[in-house]
Amino acid sequence: MAVRDEVQDRIDAAKQRARELHPVLTRQARRPFVLEITGTPKAGKTTLISMLDAFLRDCGFRVQVLKERASECPLPMKGHFFFNTWTTGTMLAGLLDAVDREHDVVILDRGIFDALIWLRMQAQEGQATQAEKAAFETFVKLGRWRRLVDRVCLIKTDPVTALARENHNRLLARSGSVMNPTRLTAFNNAMEALARESSEDFTLVTLENQRDVKHGTLDLIDDVLAAIRASCDPQIAVVSRDDAARLVPSGAVAWSDELQADLLNAAQYRLRSEVEADGAFVQLIACGAQTHGQEVFVVVRRPPRGRPPSRRDDTAQVWRGCHVARPASGQLQVDDFREQLRARLTADLHLGDLPGAPEPRGLIWDPTGEEPRHLAVVFRVPVADKLAEWLDEKSFKTNGRGYRLESSFAAPSELSADRAREKGYTVEEWSRRILDAGWLQ
Numbered sequence: 001m002a003v004r005d006e007v008q009d010r011i012d013a014a015k016q017r018a019r020e021l022h023p024v025l026t027r028q029a030r031r032p033f034v035l036e037i038t039g040t041p042k043a044g045k046t047t048l049i050s051m052l053d054a055f056l057r058d059c060g061f062r063v064q065v066l067k068e069r070a071s072e073c074p075l076p077m078k079g080h081f082f083f084n085t086w087t088t089g090t091m092l093a094g095l096l097d098a099v100d101r102e103h104d105v106v107i108l109d110r111g112i113f114d115a116l117i118w119l120r121m122q123a124q125e126g127q128a129t130q131a132e133k134a135a136f137e138t139f140v141k142l143g144r145w146r147r148l149v150d151r152v153c154l155i156k157t158d159p160v161t162a163l164a165r166e167n168h169n170r171l172l173a174r175s176g177s178v179m180n181p182t183r184l185t186a187f188n189n190a191m192e193a194l195a196r197e198s199s200e201d202f203t204l205v206t207l208e209n210q211r212d213v214k215h216g217t218l219d220l221i222d223d224v225l226a227a228i229r230a231s232c233d234p235q236i237a238v239v240s241r242d243d244a245a246r247l248v249p250s251g252a253v254a255w256s257d258e259l260q261a262d263l264l265n266a267a268q269y270r271l272r273s274e275v276e277a278d279g280a281f282v283q284l285i286a287c288g289a290q291t292h293g294q295e296v297f298v299v300v301r302r303p304p305r306g307r308p309p310s311r312r313d314d315t316a317q318v319w320r321g322c323h324v325a326r327p328a329s330g331q332l333q334v335d336d337f338r339e340q341l342r343a344r345l346t347a348d349l350h351l352g353d354l355p356g357a358p359e360p361r362g363l364i365w366d367p368t369g370e371e372p373r374h375l376a377v378v379f380r381v382p383v384a385d386k387l388a389e390w391l392d393e394k395s396f397k398t399n400g401r402g403y404r405l406e407s408s409f410a411a412p413s414e415l416s417a418d419r420a421r422e423k424g425y426t427v428e429e430w431s432r433r434i435l436d437a438g439w440l441q
Contacts, residue, residue, distance in 0.1 A: 010218045011055075017225050018059035024273050025061075025104055029232040032064075032103040034095070034148055035224060036111035039155030040188055041178055042162040044213050048155065049109055051217040052224070061104040066094045068110040079118065079178055081127045085136070088115040092145060099148055105228075113152045113194070113202055115140050120190040144352070146201060151227050153220055154191060156208045159184035203227070235269040235326040237284040241367070244282040244375050248365040252437045255360045260334060263363070263377070269326045276373070282365065285374050286341040287321035287430065288358055288381045289440055292388035295409040296440050300425050302404040314424060316415065318431040318440070319378065320348055334360060337377055345381065349391065356382055361439035370429045378434055412440065 025033070039045055049065060056063045069090045075083050091111055098106045116137060123133040159181045166179050177183070195204055205223045207216050239247065243266040253259060267284065275281045290297035296318050303313040322344040327336045338358050346354050358379035365375040383391065392409055412435050413419070420427050427435070434440065 007214055007218070014055070014218060014221050014225065015059055018056065018061070018221075021225060021229055022060045022104070025228060025232045027276075028272055029104070031099050031148075032101075032106045033224075033228045033231060034099065034106045034108065034150050036108040036113055036149050036152045037155065038110045038114035038117070038152065039191070039207075040157045040159075040162055040184060042165040043155040043157040044165075044216065045109070045155050047213050048207075048217050048220065049107055051213065052220060053107060055217070055221060056105055062102060063105045063107065064098050064101070064103045065107045066091065066098060066109060066111075069094075070110075079122075079183075081119075081122045081132070084115060084118045084122060088112075088140060091115070095145070095148060105224075108149070111152075112140055112145060112149055113154075113198070113204075116194055116198075117187065117190050120194060121186055124186070124190070141201060147347075150203065150231055151224065152202045152204050153223075154195060154204060154206045155216075156188060156191065156206060159188070233271055233273045234323075236272045236275070237267045237324040237326065237332055238270050238275050238281040239263070239266045239268065239284065239375065241280055241282055244365050245367065248363045248375065251366050251369075252362060252364050252433050254362045254437070254439070259363065260360070264332050264334070267332045269330075272323060279373070281373075282375045283373060284324050285321045285376050286324050286337040286344075287319040287364075287376045287378045287434075288341045288345050289319045289378065289434055290345075290381045290383050290388075290391070291440050292383050292385070292409055294441070295388075295411050296415075296435075297383070297388075297391060298408055298410050298415065300406045302406055304404075312428075314426065315428045316420060316425045316431060317428050318415070318434060319376075320345055321376070324377075337379070341379060341381075351387070354381070355384055355387070361434075362437060364430055364433050366429070366433075376430050376434075378439060380440055 037045055037049055053063050053065055069087050070078065070083075072090075073083055073086050075086055077083055087110075091108065095106070095108065095111065119128065119133060119136055119140075122128045123130065128136070162184055163175075163179060163181070167174060178187075195206070198204070205220070207219060247253065247259070247263060247266065263284075268281070270278075270281060272283070275283055298316050298318055299320070300316045301313055322340055324332070324337055324340055327333070337360070341358055342354050345351065358381045361378045361380050363375060363377060366372065388409060391407060415427055415431075415435055417427070
């Protein structure tokens with residue numbers, strides 16, 4: 001009875017935390033939280049995924065489980081380099097699709113880290129040359145893919161236990177190309193070595209020889225809920241409402257060394273969920289406006305097909321931006337705005353990198369406008385010819401929300417109220433202020 005009560009108490013406590021967290025996640029997260037689960041074959045991965053999936057759904061989360069594709073692979077040599085290449089490619093395709101949809105959590109049943117474990121084994125067994133290993137590893141560990149995985153859970157069990165589970169319902173024990181003591185030991189060794197070497201590349205949590213699957217799942221749930229909270233509800237830079245009024249008394253103020261020092265000195269840090277409900281603070285937003293020559297990059301949001309329109313449809317925006325999370329140093333600098341803005345722009349615009357340094361141009365805040373809880377720290381972001389050509393007239397990530405984003409480069413004169421109206425859109429408030437201030441010229 002005591003064990004059952006302990007488990008139920010943990011379940012009830014976890015449910016309460018999850019249900020309190022869910023509205024914060026849906027309101028503040030820009031993409032699904034991605035959890036990869038991998039580990040020793042027959043360590044209980046499938047059961048754990050099933051329990052975690054059921055728990056999150058019961059708490060209102062929209063969950064997608066990307067199941068491992070090994071059973072669907074048409075290649076006969078399980079564990080071979082080609083086999084790993086096929087499963088890795090199909091996994092990446094599924095992941096790229098999943099993070100652009102309206103999920104709260106995506107669970108990878110084996111993913112990037114798992115592919116690297118098998119790659120290491122295959123190189124050790126002579127199936128892949130060192131050159132092939134290096135090329136495969138470089139591709140799989142590209143920051144674009146790796147940064148999509150928020151957490152990797154490693155489930156480890158010893159070969160004896162794994163084989164016992166494999167043969168539990170068989171009269172005659174069976175040994176296969178993977179399910180044998182030598183290969184299972186090699187897998188565990190490769191997993192441990194990769195974990196030691198990858199602390200800066202992945203955020204890892206290890207479950208080893210759990211006393212039972214329920215406790216193991218609850219341990220993982222506790223870790224995942226804490227990780228989701230940290231990712232979607234960070235401490236962000238804010239200023240008091242009084243400081244905002246002092247910094248920006250007229251709606252738009254041009255950048256200066258004095259303004260920079262005043263802004264950085266006034267900055268404080270609060271949990272985003274707290275300041276969203278507290279009118280005493282104004283959140284700092286790093287806003288980047290991309291320019292090419294005398295033109296500015298414009299994105300117009302068009303109504304979703306088959307869904308009711310919103311007030312934001314048919315609006316044009318010349319900036320993209322982000323909240324500014326507390327830096328590791330705790331002391332906010334202009335470079336923190338630049339780096340976090342760079343990360344947001346490269347993610348939203350599908351870029352590998354953003355050449356050049358964003359240039360601070362000024363602050364925007366209007367306590368009576370459309371964004372009274374946010375203060376824009378505006379940066380001009382010059383883009384090179386080739387990048388401008390690529391960005392022109394493209395479609396961009398919408399996280400499955402259905403609306404379309406139409407992009408183009410345009411001269412500021414083409415974005416006047418009359419010209420915009422002729423094209424079927426209006427220019428939103430901050431964009432109009434940025435254009436009127438002449439900060440993009």
